[in-house]
Amino acid sequence: MKFSIQSSDTNSKARAGVLQTDHGQIETPIFMPVGTAGAVKAVHIPELTKDTHAQIILGNTYHLYLRPGLDIIEKAGGLHKFNGWDKPILTDSGGYQVYSLSNTRKLTKEGVVFQSHIDGSRHTFTPETVMDIQRTIGADIMMAFDECTPYPCDYDYAKNSLKITHQWLDRCINRFDETQGKYGYQQTLFPIVQGSVYKDLRMESAEYIASKNADGNAIGGLSVGEPHEMMYEMTDIVCAILPADKPRYLMGVGTPSNILESIALGIDMFDCVMPTRNARHGILYTDQGTINIKNGKWKDDFSVLDENGTSFVDKQYTKAYLRHLFAANEMLAGMIASLHNLRFYLWLVETARQHIIAGDFYAWKQGMVKQLSQRL
RNA sequence: GGGGAGAUUCCAGAGCGGUCAAAUGGGGCAGACUGUAAAUCUGUUGGCGCAGCCUUCGGAGGUUCGAAUCCUCCUCUCCCCA
Numbered sequence: 001m002k003f004s005i006q007s008s009d010t011n012s013k014a015r016a017g018v019l020q021t022d023h024g025q026i027e028t029p030i031f032m033p034v035g036t037a038g039a040v041k042a043v044h045i046p047e048l049t050k051d052t053h054a055q056i057i058l059g060n061t062y063h064l065y066l067r068p069g070l071d072i073i074e075k076a077g078g079l080h081k082f083n084g085w086d087k088p089i090l091t092d093s094g095g096y097q098v099y100s101l102s103n104t105r106k107l108t109k110e111g112v113v114f115q116s117h118i119d120g121s122r123h124t125f126t127p128e129t130v131m132d133i134q135r136t137i138g139a140d141i142m143m144a145f146d147e148c149t150p151y152p153c154d155y156d157y158a159k160n161s162l163k164i165t166h167q168w169l170d171r172c173i174n175r176f177d178e179t180q181g182k183y184g185y186q187q188t189l190f191p192i193v194q195g196s197v198y199k200d201l202r203m204e205s206a207e208y209i210a211s212k213n214a215d216g217n218a219i220g221g222l223s224v225g226e227p228h229e230m231m232y233e234m235t236d237i238v239c240a241i242l243p244a245d246k247p248r249y250l251m252g253v254g255t256p257s258n259i260l261e262s263i264a265l266g267i268d269m270f271d272c273v274m275p276t277r278n279a280r281h282g283i284l285y286t287d288q289g290t291i292n293i294k295n296g297k298w299k300d301d302f303s304v305l306d307e308n309g310t311s312f313v314d315k316q317y318t319k320a321y322l323r324h325l326f327a328a329n330e331m332l333a334g335m336i337a338s339l340h341n342l343r344f345y346l347w348l349v350e351t352a353r354q355h356i357i358a359g360d361f362y363a364w365k366q367g368m369v370k371q372l373s374q375r376l
Numbered sequence: 377g378g379g380g381a382g383a384u385u386c387c388a389g390a391g392c393g394g395u396c397a398a399a400u401g402g403g404g405c406a407g408a409c410u411g412u413a414a415a416u417c418u419g420u421u422g423g424c425g426c427a428g429c430c431u432u433c434g435g436a437g438g439u440u441c442g443a444a445u446c447c448u449c450c451u452c453u454c455c456c457c458a
Contacts, residue, residue, distance in 0.1 A: 036412050058411075096411045104413085117413035148411070172409050223410045231410095251411040258410075273412045281408085296405065326415095340397050373408090 001140075001188045001205035001215040003247050011362035013239065013266035016353045019216070021086040021140045022185035023080065024355055026055045028247060028268040029352055031259065031345045032090060034276060036060040036081045037067070041276050042331075042338040045084050052342040053350070055087060058271050061133050062094035062125070066116050078138030078183045088350045090271070093130050095192065095220065096252070099148035107147070107209055109164065127171035131179065131189075138183050143218065144172040146192045146374075151225040158196035165194045166208055173212065190249060192220040193238050193321045196260075197230050206241035216247040223253045223272075232261055239266035256285055256348055256372045260365045263352050279337035282326050285344045289374025291319075293337070298323045307337075311343035 002020040009015065019026040034056045035041045040048055048054045049341035059079055064070075076082035079089055098105060099116065104115040111126030127145045134142040144196065146165040148157055169191050180189045191209045195201030209217055219238050222231045235250060242248055249269035250262050259270050275285065286306050291298075298319045305322060306314040313336045325333035348368075357363040 032411095034412065041412080042415080063412085090411090092411045097413090099411090101413070145413075146411095192388080218411080225410090247411065249411090254410045270411095272410050273414090274410050276416065277412060277416085278409065281417095283409085292406085294406090329415075331415070 001186060003216065003245065005245065007357045008062045009264075009356050009361045010359065012264040012365070014263045014352070014356050014365075015266065015268065015360050016235060016356040017247065017268060019268075021088045021152045023086060023140050024055070026088060027350075027353060028235075029259075029263045029349045029356075030055055030269055031275075031349045032056045032058055032269065032271040032360045033342050033345075034058045034273050034370075035083075035085075038079060039348070040338075040342070041277070043342065044333045047339055048085070048342070049087070053346045054342065057085060057087075057089060059089055059091045059137060059139065060094070060097075060344050061091050061130055061137065061143075062097045062114070064091075064137055065094075065133050066118055066123070068135060068364055073138075076135050080137075080138060080183075082154050088140040089138070090141035090190075091143060092251075093134070093143040093145045094125050095143065095146040096148050098146075099150060099224070102150070107164075109167075111145075111168075113146055120172065127168040131172055131175040135179055135182055135187065138181065138185075138187070140185070140187060141216065141336045142176070142187055142189045144169045144189060144191045146194055146220055148221050148224065149194060149196045151197065155196075155201075158194075158198055158201055162194050162201055162205055165192070165203070169209070169212070188215040190214055190216045192218040192251070193242070194221045195234075196221060197226050197234060199234075199237055202237050203235050203241060206238040209230040210242055213243075214246070216249060217242045218249040218251050219267075220251045222250065223258065228258065228261075232265060233257070235262055235265050235267065256345065258371045259345075259348065260352060260369055260372075261354075263349070264362065264365055270349070275341035276338050280334040282333075282337065283341075284337060285341050285372075286376070287344070287348075287368065288371055289376045290372075291321060291376045293323050294326050305340060306344075309340060309344065310347050311340050313339050314343075 003017055005015050005017040007016040017028045019028060033054050038059055040057055073082055098112050106113045111124055114123050128334055130145040145168050147161045150163050176189045191212050191214050193205045193209050195205040222234055239248055245267040250267040252272055253262055253270050254272050282292055284291040284293055287308050301319040303319055304315050305317050317336055322336055355364040
């Protein structure tokens with residue numbers, strides 16, 4: 001995997017780059033749609049490629065391991081073959097489930113015992129099994145197994161958790177190095193910085209992660225409820241330490257504004273469920289602000305969905321019609337909204353990239369963030 | 377023509393003397409959601425000068441300290457038999 005920086009902004013730490021994988025290249029900064037169970041909910045693969053212009057999507061180790069199971073994935077020839085997406089895939093390690101399924105799991109030094117959210121059965125995830133699973137899924141980018149700490153999180157817990165995450169990382173790297181991809185293309189492993197909202201822990205972690213000299217580095221444990229300023233502060237501190245010539249991935253972020261602000265801090269990759277989940281809940285993101293299309297005020301607004309939108313749905317459908325689809329519980333509602341939001345997110349990072357290359361990113365970002373905060 | 381059942385807050389539908397501005401569901405209105413246990417979840421849904429008061433349970437009277445709940449008449453629905 002090769003990363004090259006094409007252009008760096010002068011008024012911020014933003015950069016535009018290209019990440020080369022065996023499944024094609026990714027132009028950064030990039031937003032990666034989340035496809036937890038092997039599908040970006042409510043969106044077809046051709047829509048993802050041709051309409052939203054997604055370049056890489058996520059899958060989830062925990063979900064795919066539970067269902068359909070590794071035997072099926074391997075028989076299919078890996079996740080790319082299974083779901084028909086032939087561009088890069090990144091899989092989350094299940095580290096986030098350590099956090100989000102906290103009431104159905106038990107942490108030990110060895111790993112984590114999960115209770116399946118599907119049938120309650122018990123499963124053990126260790127750094128080694130998580131590497132093996134991601135080998136079988138065939139992700140281009142595999143994530144280290146970590147603990148995503150909650151917020152708030154007391155210092156001692158965060159410190160101890162960080163120690164475990166670092167130990168797990170070493171085990172992930174060992175297992176990764178002693179195994180090979182199963183499908184003939186290269187896979188790579190991204191380690192994850194943790195440390196909650198504590199500067200010293202974040203710095204210690206960033207230094208440890210940087211020392212591993214991976215193809216790319218991730219920042220986890222943010223956007224879990226802490227104030228935005230805190231998130232930016234941690235991101236800034238960590239970016240200063242992580243190698244500049246490798247892509248930086250801010251996990252789970254975020255709102256359109258979060259993404260622009262983080263690009264300015266030197267982040268290259270993002271993923272978040274917001275554009276898809278919130279789409280299914282009636283929230284549309286536009287360059288003019290956020291719309292809750294379920295609100296009564298749109299009932300007889302027959303203007304197109306998004307005058308400035310660049311997805312085909314934006315001119316194809318009206319606000320009143322989409323609102324009706326939500327009210328009538330039509331599946332098409334979530335499909336239209338998901339497509340719109342994903343296209344908007346991809347448009348946002350594409351446009352950010354253009355401004356970085358053009359050299360006027362900072363000013364553009366400042367104006368856009370202001371517009372994005374509006375509620376329509 | 378004969379017999380029976382019923383009319384409750386936007387809808388459906390509980391309640392059958394006080395703890396009822398009235399269960400529950402739907403609908404409406406709004407909110408939340410950040411490496412997806414999420415097409416989910418939460419709040420609210422008569423009015424006001426809002427720890428209280430006012431107007432509501434088909435209509436009009438009445439019984440009672442007190443009625444959506446009991447009685448009388450009226451109006452209107454629905455079902456069964458002819």
